[in-house]
Amino acid sequence: MFRGFAKIGLLGFGGVGPIARHVIVREQKWLSEKDYATLLGVGKVLPGANTVNVAVMLGDRYHGMRGSIVAVSGLLVLPMLVLIVLAVLYQFLDQNPYFNAALQGSACAAAGMVIGMGLKMASKIDLQAHHIVAGLATIALVVWLKFSLLQVVAVMMPLAIVANFILARRHGHTS
Structure with missing residues (x-):
């Protein structure tokens, strides 16, 4: 190693x-x-x-x-x-x-x-539409809004968790 x-x-x-x-x-x-x-x-x-x-x-x-x-x-x-x-x-x-x-x-x-x-x-x-949207939103936060890493994590992590939770409930499984 x-x-x-x-x-x-x-x-x-x-x-x-x-x-x-x-x-x-x-x-x-x-x-x-x-x-x-x-x-x-x-x-x-x-x-x-x-x-x-x-x-x-x-x-x-x-x-x-x-x-x-x-x-x-x-x-x-x-x-x-x-x-x-x-x-x-x-x-x-x-x-x-x-x-x-x-x-x-x-x-x-x-x-x-x-x-x-x-x-x-x-x-x-296996990228799905919500992954691509999250990626583009993250790029927008960093490039155009000049968010710091901590700010990006504070915004995107809760949004990603909520999105995955909603999609998992909609499809009846965890992703």
Whole structure:
């Protein structure tokens, strides 16, 4: 498990989400696409980094407390060492216009990776109309109304719970 999460940490420059999904779902087959989306959703509403939260929950699922410690260590230790080296280099390069242009390009690529991961995950799960409406409403809250994460969770979580409850009662089962 350490090796899998170390790979996620080292290959996840610009955001570990896309590589985490690939390693957890495709390479290691620790979770199905739907289970990963569920775990990531829980990880997003908990305090802390999403992928660290997933590592804690996944490590616990397979090996208890020890698994959580190993998964989080694998995810953070090697990238932290790389980050320290890069921070030292940054002190010498921060005034270089080429370096700053490279950083801006990296930020755009990272945003694209996050959007791509979201679309890939959405294509693999059984999306229904109310899921799409909730997703679009969340995007509207963030992009146009400039809601913070806490505000989005405070608005969307109760709405999603009520919608699922109503739809489950209408169809006679839980979703």
